[in-house]
Amino acid sequence: xxxxxxxxxxxIYILCAISLVITFFLPLNLPIAISDETRKFYDTLxxxxxxxxxxxxxxxxxxxxxxxxxxxxxxxxxxxxxLKDVKLVLVPxxxxxxxxLVNSLLRELYNPLNKTYGVDYVMLQFIPSMVxxxxxxxxxxxxxxxxxxxRGTPIDKLPIMENIxxxxxxxxxxxxxxxxxxxxxxVVLYPRYPKMTYLAICMAGGYMFIAPYLGNVYxxxxxxxxxxxxxxxxxxxxxxxxxxxxxGISLYHILGLLMLVLGxxxxxxxxxxxxxxx
Amino acid sequence: MDIFQFLTNTLGAALILGFLSLIxxxxxxxxxxxxxxxxxxxxxYNTVVTIWTLVDYVVNPxxxxxxxxxxxxxxxLLVYFQFSRKYRWIIGFPLAVMSTIGLAISLAGVPLANxxxxxxxxxxxxxxxxxxxxxxxxxxxxxxxxxxxxxxxTREHTGVxxxxxxxxxxxxxxxxxxxxxxxxxxxxxxxxxVLQFLLRDWLGLL
Amino acid sequence: xxxxxxxxxxxxxxxxxxxxxxxxxxCPGTSFDIAYSILVRWSIIMGSVVIAVGLINITxxxxxxxxxxxxxxxxLAIWQLLLIAITLISGFAQGxxxxxxxxxxxxxxxxxxxxYGDLAIFALMGFWMxxxxxxxxxxxxxxxxxxVFGAFFTLLRNAPIGGLIWRGFPVIGQWLLSxxxxxxxxxxxxxxxxxxxxxxxxxFIGKEKAAFGRVE
Numbered sequence: 273x274x275x276x277x278x279x280x281x282x283x284i285y286i287l288c289a290i291s292l293v294i295t296f297f298l299p300l301n302l303p304i305a306i307s308d309e310t311r312k313f314y315d316t317l318x319x320x321x322x323x324x325x326x327x328x329x330x331x332x333x334x335x336x337x338x339x340x341x342x343x344x345x346x347x348x349x350x351x352x353x354x355l356k357d358v359k360l361v362l363v364p365x366x367x368x369x370x371x372x373l374v375n376s377l378l379r380e381l382y383n384p385l386n387k388t389y390g391v392d393y394v395m396l397q398f399i400p401s402m403v404x405x406x407x408x409x410x411x412x413x414x415x416x417x418x419x420x421x422x423r424g425t426p427i428d429k430l431p432i433m434e435n436i437x438x439x440x441x442x443x444x445x446x447x448x449x450x451x452x453x454x455x456x457x458x459v460v461l462y463p464r465y466p467k468m469t470y471l472a473i474c475m476a477g478g479y480m481f482i483a484p485y486l487g488n489v490y491x492x493x494x495x496x497x498x499x500x501x502x503x504x505x506x507x508x509x510x511x512x513x514x515x516x517x518x519x520g521i522s523l524y525h526i527l528g529l530l531m532l533v534l535g536x537x538x539x540x541x542x543x544x545x546x547x548x549x550x
Numbered sequence: 551m552d553i554f555q556f557l558t559n560t561l562g563a564a565l566i567l568g569f570l571s572l573i574x575x576x577x578x579x580x581x582x583x584x585x586x587x588x589x590x591x592x593x594x595y596n597t598v599v600t601i602w603t604l605v606d607y608v609v610n611p612x613x614x615x616x617x618x619x620x621x622x623x624x625x626x627l628l629v630y631f632q633f634s635r636k637y638r639w640i641i642g643f644p645l646a647v648m649s650t651i652g653l654a655i656s657l658a659g660v661p662l663a664n665x666x667x668x669x670x671x672x673x674x675x676x677x678x679x680x681x682x683x684x685x686x687x688x689x690x691x692x693x694x695x696x697x698x699x700x701x702x703x704t705r706e707h708t709g710v711x712x713x714x715x716x717x718x719x720x721x722x723x724x725x726x727x728x729x730x731x732x733x734x735x736x737x738x739x740x741x742x743x744v745l746q747f748l749l750r751d752w753l754g755l756l
Numbered sequence: 757x758x759x760x761x762x763x764x765x766x767x768x769x770x771x772x773x774x775x776x777x778x779x780x781x782x783c784p785g786t787s788f789d790i791a792y793s794i795l796v797r798w799s800i801i802m803g804s805v806v807i808a809v810g811l812i813n814i815t816x817x818x819x820x821x822x823x824x825x826x827x828x829x830x831x832l833a834i835w836q837l838l839l840i841a842i843t844l845i846s847g848f849a850q851g852x853x854x855x856x857x858x859x860x861x862x863x864x865x866x867x868x869x870x871x872y873g874d875l876a877i878f879a880l881m882g883f884w885m886x887x888x889x890x891x892x893x894x895x896x897x898x899x900x901x902x903x904v905f906g907a908f909f910t911l912l913r914n915a916p917i918g919g920l921i922w923r924g925f926p927v928i929g930q931w932l933l934s935x936x937x938x939x940x941x942x943x944x945x946x947x948x949x950x951x952x953x954x955x956x957x958x959x960f961i962g963k964e965k966a967a968f969g970r971v972e
Contacts, residue, residue, distance in 0.1 A: 282574060284890060285883045292742045292882075293749060296756050302916045305926070335592075335871035336878035339743030340736055368599035369592070369874075372856045372866055400600040401803030408655045409796045416793075420606050423853055455945070458667070459659030476914070477736035480729055483933070484942045488671050489663070496732075497739045498914060517742055518916050524738045524882075525915035531890040532908060539894035558864075562872035569876040573883055582832055588873030590818070590836035591843060593811050595866050598847030599855045600807040607801050622798035626805025632969070633812065639761045641969040644802060646766040647773065649959075649967050651799040654777035657956050664949025668942045686931075690939040697943030718943075723899045725940035727906025728932045730893070734885050734907075735914045741882030744875055 284531065291527045295519035302519055310502040312492035313471055316444060317351055325443030326359040326436060327352050330410075330457075332403060333370035337450040337475055343500035343514040344473045345448055346377055351507055353385045353393070359432050360393035361442070364422070365406045366453070371398055371422065390430045395422040403453040407460040414438050439465050446471045451478030458489045497521060556752075563752040566744055668694075693721040766968045770960060815840065839865075906932055 276283065320327065329349070333341050352360050362378075364371045375395070387393055396418045399406040409417040415437045418427050427433050435441060439461075445468055447457045454472060462470065469491050472482045476496030486493055494503065498521065501514040568584030608619045625644040631637045672694050675687035699711060700718035707715040750756035759765070773795060780792035818833040826833070846861035847854055854860040858867075895901035912918035913929020958964050 280890075281887045284887050285574060288741070288883055288886050289745060292738065293745050296746070296749070300917075302920065304916045305919055307930075335874035337736075337740070338871065339740035339875050339879065342743075343739075368596045368855075369866065369871065371599065372863065373871070375856045376867070397606050398599065398603050399800060400603050400807065401800040402652060404652050404655050405796055405799035405803070409793075409800060412789075412793050412796055419610060422856070424606075455663065456656075458663040459656055463659045463662045475736045476739070477733040479732045479933070480937070480941050483938045484668060484671075484945050485663075486938075488667050496735050496914070498735070498916060501916075517739070517746075520742050521735065521738055522915040522917035524742075525734070525911045526917060528734055528886055528889050529908065529911050531886050532893055532904060532911075535890040535892075536894050536904060539896070543896070558868045561869050565869060565873040566876040569873070569880060573880055579828065579832075582829070583835065584873055584876075586832040586836040587839060588870060588877070590814060590840045591865060591870040592874060593814055594840040594843035595847070595855065595862065595870060597807050597811045598844060598862060600804050601848075602852045602855070604801075604804050605852060607797075607804060618794060618797075619801060622801035623805055625798070626802040629802075629806045629809060630812070632809070633816075638969070642763075642766050643769070644806075645967065645969045646769045648799060648802050648806075650770040650773040651777070651795050653952075653956055653959060654774040655796075656952060657774070658778055658781040660949045660952050664945050664952070668946050672939075672942060686935050689935050690942075693936055693939030694943045694946070697940050698946055701943075701947045719899055720902055721936050722940050723902040724906040724932065725937045727903040727908075728910040728929075728937045730885075730903075730907045731910025731914060731929075732933075733881075734889075734911065737879065737882040737885055740875060741879040744872075744879040747872065 287527055288524065291523040292520040295523060296516070299516065300519040300522070302522055304498065304501050304505065304515065304518060306502045306505060307499065309486075309492055310494065310499050310506065313348075313494050314351070314503060314506045316469060316471060316491055317348070317355065320358050320443045321355045322357050323443060324357050324359075326361050326432070326441070327444045327446060328361050328363065328439070328442040329446045329448060330363045330365055330407070331370055331374060331448040331473075332364070332366040332453055333373055333448065333450065334367045335369045335373060338373050340475050340497060341448065341450060341473070342373075342377065343497045343517075344494045344503075345374065346380075347500045347503040347514070348446060348448075348471075348473060348494060349377065350381055350385075351503070353381055353387055354507060358443070361432065361436065362393070362395040363410070363418075364395065364398045366399070366401065366403050368398065368400070371395070375422075390421075390425070391432055394430055394432045396420075396427070397422055403449070403456040404460050407456055411439060411461050411464040414441075439468060442468070444469045444471060446473060448473035449478075450475045451481050454478065454481040454485070458485050462489045559747075559752040563748055566748060692717070697721060763962045763965060763968055763970050766970075767960070767962050774960065811840065906936075 317327070331345070333345070349360065352358055362374060364374065378393070378395075381387070382389070382393065397420050399409065399417070415427070420426055421430060439445065445461070447454065447470065451474060454474060457470065461468075470489060472485070472490045472493035472495075474482055474493065474495045479493075479495050482490055482493050482495070494500065497514050498518055501518045504512065504514055565584050565587060568580045571578060572581035572584075608623055611619050625647055628644045629641050631640040672687075672691050675683060676691060678684075679687070696714045696718035699714040700707075700722070702711070705711055746756065776788050776791045776795060780786070780788040815837065818837050821833040822830045822837075824830070843862055843865060846865075850857075850860045850862065855862050855866065857863055889907075893900075893904055893907060895904045909925065909929040909932055911929075912921070912925035913933070918925040918929070955964070959967055
């Protein structure tokens with residue numbers, strides 16, 4: 273008992289690690305219900321099929337949050353690649369490591385789905401400034417903001433950029449960032465282009481930054497690995513890593529609830545003891 | 551998995567385990583090595599990527615005859631005077647330009663994004679929808695008004711304002727608890743990714 | 757103090773910039789639009805040029821630690837300087853696309869080393885939050901009870917298993933996230949908007965000297 277009390281935090285850490293990984297060895301295959309928000313995001317992208325429009329994905333993703341953002345980004349980009357006659361334009365902003373991370377994600381997607389760089393998708397040059405001025409530059413004059421793509425190819429030589437001059441030429445704008453940069457889009461881009469369809473991709477912990485804007489600025493959002501797993505079910509994608517991880521997430525949450533309840537029981541007992549003593 | 555891949559993954563695993571040793575044990579040379587590696591490496595990587603973008607934003611336009619890229623370069627270089635005690639005051643000029651541009655861009659959009667949209671989205675649902683929708687809209691409107699009143703510090707929180715602030719605290723604690731729940735989902739996903747890397751990519755157990 | 761070292765020339769610059777930007781924003785289609793475009797581009801270029809400030813700071817601190825032979829740190833400071841040098845040299849020597857091209861040293865370092873460290877730092881919170889749930893999130897009064905209530909139902913809503921235990925859990929959790937949570941965030945955004953306006957007022961009358969690098 274004394275050992276447990278002395279090492280309680282280490283015991284919790286070990287339980288935490290076990291809860292997250294045990295389902296990789298003993299999968300539970302828990303069913304995942306698809307939420308309305310996921311369906312809205314899916315339907316918004318799905319409505320672009322056959323229109324010939326492009327999707328603009330503006331992203332700023334530091335490596336610290338890639339563990340979570342990977343799944344939602346993968347789901348959204350895979351869906352865009354699966355849509356017929358829909359192009360993808362990616363713009364990296366602010367967080368330099370995001371370029372390498374999303375590049376590695378694209379490498380997983382374009383080969384199996386036979387997509388050609390410069391024709392079906394392109395990553396434009398990195399904008400290193402803070403998100404606000406970067407979005408302002410894009411809102412002001414999209415074409416003039418980019419002279420080349422991320423590889424240094426002049427933008428005029430890219431077939432995908434032929435009919436794209438302003439933000440109005442895009443069907444949907446997706447803003448993918450972990451958390452606090454989302455209000456920048458509402459403040460900078462939305463007032464200039466209020467009729468554009470915006471979608472948000474963020475971390476579950478960043479939901480507080482997009483929640484007030486859902487339904488008005490953002491048409492829909494995708495946050496957290498559970499939504500990525502729901503999304504994968506919608507277009508029957510073969511990628512099930514998100515779904516596989518959700519079992520462990522469930523166990524972790526049950527453990528979290530146990531900790532919450534246990535902690536409160538212990539706290540309540542201490543209060544009763546103190547009151548009894550006094 | 552070949553030996554080179556294993557050694558490569560061992561490097562990443564060493565970093566991760568260094569940070570894990572910090573919490574399972576306490577600060578030690580391994581955790582400090584991990585800190586120093588990450589801090590120095592990430593900053594250097596960011597610097598390289600960003601400096602290369604100057605080729606597109608400065609060098610190419612300059613070679614094409616666009617001289618308007620020279621003033622921001624000079625202003626940006628003035629920031630490096632912060633390392634000099636005697637000439638540190640010079641950084642005021644580039645800071646004035648950079649901060650003001652960012653602030654002014656935000657200022658332009660704040661009335662719409664922070665006020666009009668928020669008030670519109672709170673008020674409009676009060677007038678339409680099912681009984682449940684209107685009940686939710688009323689709850690939301692009460693919460694918004696009380697929480698805004700909570701952050702009014704020009705008057706003491708007594709009387710009506712006091713009651714409003716108390717109700718606001720209840721709403722905020724409910725919301726912050728929900729926020730903690732969302733944050734938990736984020737951190738456990740990242741932790742699972744780390745553990746997955748250790749077990750699958752490094753040790754090959756998965 | 758000489759006039760050029762005071763805050764007044766900086767305020768003149770600030771006022772000129774904010775006038776151009778706000779005028780161009782609210783009255784588009786004038787010649788101020790060109791000035792606005794120039795200013796936004798300048799902001800991006802300046803952001804790139806100042807990126808090395810952080811690197812220089814870290815380098816100065818590391819060199820200081822090595823010179824002072826700071827116990828337990830000076831070896832690590834040498835290691836840090838070595839890593840920085842390798843990253844910079846490989847990044848600049850191997851060409852523009854080297855940070856993102858597989859096969860280059862800098863890309864190898866980032867993909868197999870740096871990014872896992874950054875990920876691990878954030879992931880540690882996964883451990884800490886559970887211990888916080890055990891030790892700190894205790895209901896002592898109505899307010900803290902509501903906090904625990906909110907956390908409880910949100911956890912059950914987020915975990916797929918919650919809906920299997922009882923159908924009502926995700927419903928309550930979703931209500932929490934759709935009504936009080938959004939309401940509080942909206943109110944906070946209104947407050948943030950007021951804060952930005954207040955800060956801007958102080959900024960443009962010269963009260964925020966730190967923003968101009970004029971720290972007393």
